């Protein structure tokens with residue numbers, strides 16, 4: 001029977017990889033494009049959600065990690081390291097397990113969601129908690145990789161972007177062309193750079209006739225690309241994008257400028273409201289950071305910016321189950337409805353008649 005084979009086997013011929021690279025895969029990619037009836041109706045537009053939470057470890061990181069781990073193994077690595085706000089470490093740990101090499105993770109202490117930490121631990125990573133933020137962890141990871149026998153698989157490793165660009169290929173394959181607008185959250189800025197690379201390559205290969213404008217959203221307390229300078233103490237409830245000095249700064253700015261797009265900031269309350277509405281109206285549960293793009297669209301709509309008639313793809317980057325504490329914290333009025341084991345009691349409590 002046919003199954004989706006993962007991004008290396010589906011798209012490896014469109015990546016520049018070292019000769020003889022093996023394939024370490026969990027059959028990532030091939031994620032659904034879900035029509036957002038809610039946003040399409042609200043904006044009078046054609047809005048698609050690229051649901052990256054449906055990847056093996058629940059985020060888009062798997063697309064890049066299959067390539068980074070495969071190349072690392074091909075080059076003889078016995079250990080890999082990354083800094084992470086949670087998802088990269090969860091993904092790296094899973095692919096390192098599949099490859100049979102040692103995963104070493106540096107995370108900001110107390111600042112990553114419980115589900116992501118659990119993933120890294122259960123997949124067998126050594127997790128080092130750093131008294132500092134993501135930017136500190138990334139600096140340390142770079143230095144570890146420089147001085148010790150451990151390969152760096154953060155998105156400064158170009159193989160990560162080779163993998164992540166496949167999301168654009170899938171979107172072009174599905175729509176038959178590139179969309180007009182592509183909306184996504186931005187943290188360390190690898191993903192927006194990878195998408196842009198994928199769209200540019202699609203057009204060059206003749207698979208698409210246009211490139212989208214890239215509309216990136218950062219959390220207001222962690223918006224260096226909007227401010228035009230690093231943020232020393234980034235803060236946001238969207239812990240995945242709590243980053244003050246994005247590694248792919250120059251690539252991301254080039255993507256914005258070449259696409260005539262933008263980077264803008266959205267506040268935490270709007271992010272949490274968008275997360276909740278997306279789950280309740282479209283049935284798609286994403287983590288807070290992943291809702292930043294949807295929150296941005298809603299902000300524009302409220303401000304009178306028209307998307308009427310436009311074709312829009314919104315990447316929702318990670319699964320809601322990774323951070324249920326934050327998701328439930330927005331329900332201030334939660335009360336348990338408890339009844340005896342009696343159908344009439346349940347019906348009465350539910351208001352059925």
Ligand code: F0G
Nearest residue numbers: 084085087088187188189190191317318
């Ligand atoms: N959404 C989620 C769920 C993320 O985990 C990240 C980044 C982003 C968006 C932003 O993507 O960094 O390519 O601009 N998470 C990284 C991590 C930093 O360590 O998991 P980006």
